[in-house]
Amino acid sequence: MTIQFERGKVVVIDRGARKLRVGQGMLKGMAVVWHHWLKSFQKLDNFSKTAGVFTVEYPDERIKLPEAYRNMPILLYDDETGQELCTACFQCQRVCPPQVIHINQARNPETGKAIPAAAEFIIEYDACMSCGFCAEVCPFDSIKMDHEFELSTEDHAELTMNKAQLSRPVSYYERIAPTFWAEVKASAYKKLQNSVKRRVDLIGIAPQMVEKVKAMRAAAAESEATEAAPSSAPTKPSAAETSPATDKAAKLAAIRAANAAKQDAGNGGTSTPEAPAGDDKAAKLAAIRAANAAKKAAESGEGSASVAPAAPEAPAGDDKAARLAAIRAANAAKKAKDEQENS
């Protein structure tokens, strides 16, 4: 299809005739304002209107947000089984322009092998620029953009969100963006089934759902037990279970250090568990080193914080100090990495 138009022309703006101006222009303007004053007792409820009150009295009235609206990223998990859609593939972490996503891959506590699930997933909401790239690149449709925008808080640090705070049920997303979810629902669940197969125990269950799933499994086991012979299968505590907010920072540091180490070892190609064994080993070694450096730095950081007289409130001060330490640790790890490279 090609349309050929004749091109437009150059128009010299008409500045208005040099007529005698005795105030008629001002009266015209006043008439316009008068018109608006008269019309202001009705609402401007239609895009084709140009008069009427267009204020939305926000806390009382709310505009329905369009589906595409994006504010901050959230993580989805299945309503019934509590399985998270995220497989810790690091795509979002790589694409994030301000680098605020930090992921720690879950590992099998017995074999140490990587499991397609995130042990911890941290997004620094305070630095997030809401570009939506993470949701776009996510191959598992796990990370989506939330519609919740009332995030203001007195504590800056509260805006660093961990997995428990990020997780939302699929039904929530389905409610805010029905057509978007309908498009990807089938493939997302198919992919989820695949990754669930490779998950063990409670790893990959959304933190909110852990207790519930435990109870469900216990119930299932009980009913099984009534059918078959009684077998004791105590559930092991997993990393996802114990995630109090206080050691968030330490985790962040660990993740950063580990990631740095991993990048170092495998040129970014070893994030999948099917990586060659040699590389994996090197990565592990580097991770341990980095973690040690991080720990050291964290300790020193905490020590200095306790000395500091300006932080009398123990929890807040500690938290902050820990975070500071985390950053330091990350830097130390990076440095270590660089040095290692140079040598």
Place this chain on the structure above:
Amino acid sequence: MPSITATALRERMERDLPGVAVATRPRVVEAESKPKAKGKHAAERPDFLATNDTVVVADRLRDAAIYLRDACGYTYLSDIAVVDYLDDGLFEIVYRFYHLDDGDALVIKVRVPRDAPNVPSLTPIWPGADFHEREAFDLFGIVFEGHPSLIRIYMWDEFEGYPMRRDFPKQGDKYIDE
């Protein structure tokens, strides 16, 4: 109508202003860029200096610019961009001129060594070059000779160093060398 291609400009300039243009390797446009080997160290250094545009001697910049304006009718100076080729040890300053009827830009480039980045200023001829040149001075440390007030434009006056140079540290506040 007034479109002059980059090669035509070169030829005209060599004819009318001998000794202004510098010989350069032409850039061959690759059909498909080969995916590079992954890793921190790329296989070879990219060849930045090959170009199809006219590169002029720094001292004769004004002649070239006035030639563009008066002989070619490219009266509109749109942009001055500085590129720091650290590995080649030089700054490239890209001047972009337009003809006010229509058509693409004509580009002339000036290459100066990194340790003596002196270029004649175009501000006396095009006052519009003022902020461009001050920006280039502020961020790259290019000295435009003859500029009426070559002072920092973005950074504060006491700032040391030129933040857009590639050897300016990304963290901290001193050069790597120190």
Place this chain on the structure above:
Amino acid sequence: MIKTEELQINIGPQHPSTHGVFRMLVTVDGETIVDLVPVFGYLHRNHEQIAEVNTYLQNMPYTDRLDYFNSMANNQAYAMVVEKLVGIEVPERAEYLRVLMVELTRILNHAGALGFLINDMGAWQTPLAFGMREREKILDLFEMASGARMMCNYFRFGGVVRDLPPAFMPLLKDLLVALPAFFDEFERLLCENEILLQRSEGVGVLPKDLAISYSVTGPVLRASGIPYDIRKAEPYSIYDRFDFDVPVGSVGDVYDRFLVRVEEMRQSLRIIEQVLEQLPDAEGDHINPKAKQNVRPPVGDAYARIESPKGELGFYLVSDGSEKPYRYKVRAPSFINLTPLGDMCRGYKVADVVVILGSIDIVMGEVDR
């Protein structure tokens, strides 16, 4: 003869009508401007260097923050330069969507800019409120399409991120009914107002030759009588398919800049109407399905420019073959249009300075980068 002492005043950095953190070092003799030096950099964040450590795609949302009033136009210029560098084809439908969004951006930018200009003249928000009302509607449409009102991040290499939602078109058609009424009303409210005429006629005159040598672009250049519009001079995207006029002024004063902007809004509306006619026939998807977002352009440089609402917005990229740009330069229209401010203000009154500044229409996010 009485000799009076000259007074130096800093208008800004925190001043109600400097449109951001901008300082004008003004030397006045009584109320008359003797000299004016613009000082800025308070918002400088070295945008260009941030861009050098990001990948090409990661820079897209950063361009939103340049001229936060019209992020769509910034997106387009950046997408165009990367497409030029890599050689990505853009499907027809995507081009139409891009033009639609950018022309809507032009309307919202001018509506806001004129409102602020009249505000600087001392009107108590009314023209601004009217402009903002229409701007709100357009922003609602943007939100519907892109997910955000101002930081749209809607463009991708080879197209736009997603197609228009079904609810978009009816609202846009409603808006197209409202906009002509808004323009007429705006003209009735102001164009013949004697006070506005007194304040703007013959104020801040920028003659033709000076406008060229000062490299000003956009409505400021056209108000000085030079019919230079990149959409006509070097038609990019699919602008050669649309029938629209280029308004130019005759004197080059604030009043001409005002009128040129009003007329440009009308012309943008014409383009949008043509887009709506042709959009259903457009071929292709909203994005080139083959276009990779994680691009690695070949070694070389490219420059692409568009007629952004404020003037010529250009991006200059140098690639070293990696996934991050080697050099990324923004040719920001607000920044260059500020160059003649001192000359434009000299000899006028203090009250004219803010009006002249308002008529240039700057956004500090773009000036300081």
Place this chain on the structure above:
Amino acid sequence: MYDVVDYVLNTTFNLGAAGWVVSLISYLMIATVLFLVAPLQMLFLTYYERRLIARMQDRVGPNRVGPEGMFQPVADAVKMFTKEDIIPAAADKWVHLLAPLVVVAPTMFMFAVLPWGPGMTPIDMHIGLLFFFAVSSISAVGLMMAGWASYNKFSLLGAMRAVAQMVSYEIPAMLSLLAIVMITGSLSIVDIVQWQGGLFISSSDVAGVPNWGLGWFVFNPVGFLAFAAFFIAALAEGERTPFDIPEADSEIVAGYMTEYSGMKFGLFFLAQYVLNFLLCAITAVIFFGAWQGPGVNELYALGITPDNPDGNGWFNVLAGVLGAFYFLFKTYAFFFVMVWIRGAFPRLRVDQLMDFGWKYLIPLTLVNVFSAAIWVGFNNWGANEGFGFAEPLGDLGRWAVAFVLTLAINIAAYIVMTRIYGETRRVTFDEQLADTAGLPS
């Protein structure tokens, strides 16, 4: 008030208070009431203005504090009281402190001569009008003090502008009032109001016109032109758009108020709104008959008046309430116009303001004084003054001739003056173009 206090003290309680005691007490009471009225007016006007202008801009306006946002001004006042009071280090402390007081005090004095209703004028001075405007110009001193003492260039510029503007625009304002004073022959505000009885024709001009209280000066050509000129001058005096140049926020931040905060700023604010109220009120008084309106005179005639000491006091109250209602209605209507103008127009530049005042308004009002002389000659003068030729026309005929004559003169003056003024503007415009043509390129 004297009568009421006298009745309460001497008749009811039988205290036998001396005359001066009664006077003192009654004036104190009036003053107290007026000092309460003034800030309340300011509170109301700010709310009224904000709501109105919001409506004009398709917004809602403040509607959160109290029903429909009625208590918003109270909340603002509380905010102002609790804000920190900052005196710039380099400022002249005492002058800085005194300036707001000097600005506020005159506006309070001006209430003294304002007629609220029939027989409800605090003081009926013979030179009431003169007093009103003489006192109002004192605030210019305060503005200059504020600007000077703040040690801020913006403040200084603002104060200069304010003083220049106030002084310049007092002249057209007084000249337009002079026309009215010529007609009434009295500077007493009460007389001026009394003069405006009748029905579109003042009953003082033409005897026998039914007195419905509608013989306002605005209904004759002299009064109308005087009203237009005076209202424009009042906008300038009250620093309202399009003449809000001294505090042009887009140019010189807040003018002379830039360095004030807290309640000192609040005092300036108070002074400004009270002054606006007073200017609207005085416009209503002089051109729109203040409390004059259908029914007031009839009711008042039944009450206790000097002519009718045996009347019923309740009729006084009724007439007062109705009169005050008319008066306030007119005042707020003018304030509405002020807000309306503020909603529609940009502001002038300071030199244009001076041009407009000196080159346009003053000549126009001078012509109007001439028209007023013709009006007075035809309507009030007889053979003694040389107007014997007009006697055969009869009252109504003389009024008609005067009306037509002055109308013709005023319209002609308006057109000629506008043309001349327009020409001067055009010349300067062309000159400016010629100037810029010589710029180096």
